[in-house]
Amino acid sequence: MTETAVTKTAVTKAAVPEAAVTGAAVPKAEVPKAAVPRTAVPGFLAPLLAGATYARLLHLLVGWIFMGVILLIYPGTYGLTLGRLVAEAAAVDSALLVLVALIPAARRAEGVQARLLLVPDREQDIAVDPSGGWADRWRTALWLIGRVVLGSAVGMATVLCINGGSGLLAGPQGLNCLLLLPVALLGYGWLVVGAGRLQLAMAVRLLGPSPAERLAEAELRAERLLERNRLARELHDSIGHALTVTVIQAGAAREVGDPAFVARALEVIEETGRQAMEDLERTLVLLREAPEGATTEHPGVDQLPALFETVRAAGSPVEARVDLPAGKLPGVLSRESYRIVQEGVTNALKYAPGEPVSVRIAVQDGQLELRCANALSVGGTTAARHPGAGARKGGKGLRGIRERATLLGGEATAGPAQDGSGEWVLAVRLPLRLGS
Incomplete structure (x- = not known):
């Protein structure tokens, strides 16, 4: 046996507790805490359990609520087809949002709200300064319109999921449909995760510092x-x-x-x-x-x-x-x-x-x-x-x-x-x- 092998064997024996060598039970207190494996959350479930996901959902639903309030004021929901309802609501909401974006402080308010609820990796990626020119105002208008459209889509999906799920569970095949509930919840959760990430990307692109500000x-x-x-x-x-x-x-x-x-x-x-x-x-x-x-x-x-x-x-x-x-x-x-x-x-x-x-x-x-x-x-x-x-x-x-x-x-x-x-x-x- 070479000198290197002897040294390695000696180190190995020294590293093993004496009780382990003699066959005796090792006291529980001597087991390092780091050696006890922790139950890890599967990777595909981690975003669904993150607090940022639900903060972003709240940010999305605010845009949906805005569209719903305006829709109830004008043109209303009585006697209109779905296509005409969507068209008129989109026209009215877009006009109002463009007018709001003309106010310089609107960009600051949206930036502060986006920093709080969208949870960016770096807060500097979303500006909190008022609009400094027409380019900032048009970017703010696009942000507001995109936010309401995406929030409305997520809000409608939420309503459909709740209504559809409750209807299926109340039907004659409710027990069988109960087995599909985890799959439906998982799909809805990933819809929220994807929409939140898209909303954050829009905020960074449209509410972030302009090229002039970066320069x-x-x-x-x-x-x-x-x-x-x-x-x-x-x-x-x-x-x-x-x-x-x-x-x-x-x-x-x-x-x-x-x-x-x-x-x-x-x-x-x-x-x-x-x-x-x-x-x-x-x-x-x-x-x-x-x-x-x-x-x-x-x-x-x-x-x-x-x-x-x-x-x-x-x-x-x-x-x-x-x-x-x-x-x-x-x-x-x-x-x-x-x-x-x-x-x-x-x-x-x-x-x-x-x-x-x-x-x-x-x-x-x-x-x-x-x-x-x-x-x-x-x-x-x-x-x-x-x-x-x-x-x-x-x-x-x-x-x-x-x-x-x-x-x-x-x-x-x-x-x-x-x-x-x-x-x-x-x-x-x-x-x-x-x-x-």
Whole structure:
């Protein structure tokens, strides 16, 4: 016997209770509950026992009752043949239902009722908004007419089944017909199931969101997704910058040990942390969709000097030249430019600490140009060998910068300078549109 067979035999014996091996009766309490099979309802009977089937039957009978009430008012049931009765009732009911469908609130009322009684798989498949145009009104009219026609058919079938069944049972062959009663009930039950499913399909088709509503909903989801991505970039840039400055300042303070330097480092950490908390609060306000979120201000290019001071305090000299026109930059362009520069100097602090950082912001040929450069040399080595260099090429920060530039119709590049100056250069070009 192989080792595998021995192991399998040992496991099998261990899994069997000792009482079963010795032949003793296994106590009833030790039998797992999951091992006791439950009596399952046959598949063809399950829809007949579902509560949704009878809720849909009620919805169908409401349409039949509407037709019956109108029929009693006009044209009545006296002295008319069945064909003429059906024709006149259909004409009167259709005219009334079309007039009702012209009321915008009728679509909302039908949608609410359909959600409650037709029990759709997803409530979103049946709209509860008022009619937004003539297309919605005509769809509502078709729904009302179809609902009354289908409900009337089911109602008449119900009456025929009740009258026919009672007549047969009361006749001389009633005992023999009693054996056919289960078959008749089963057939009627499946008629109700089929009619309810057809009614639900009609509701989804005619009361569901229109193509224009679906397009508007898709656009709204896309806008929300873009907003979430923008907020994610805001958090990454602001909190990432704050953490980078904090870590560098704390490490430098520990290494230097100079009380004055330590005091200055703690001051920078405090200020950076406060700014990060403000950025976080602004983002949370937007996430909560609070009314004051619309008036929340975001940092712009006018706050770049404070950002550069933070970088200088972290130990990296910054040479900044901001040459902007006298006109004020558009708000979105100012905010995005600040975030782009913030990510650029944060990368410089993270991957080339202590190295000089050069920032240039200017307008040329109708475009706003942002350039952030720092030396590739890091402690006698090059950034190509530095662990962070690979991260800068495809990290979330640079990807976020490219996304910001693309959304504004511009472009962004990052990498070693092509002129052999030994610098890492982040260059962004954004179309400039002056205004408020």
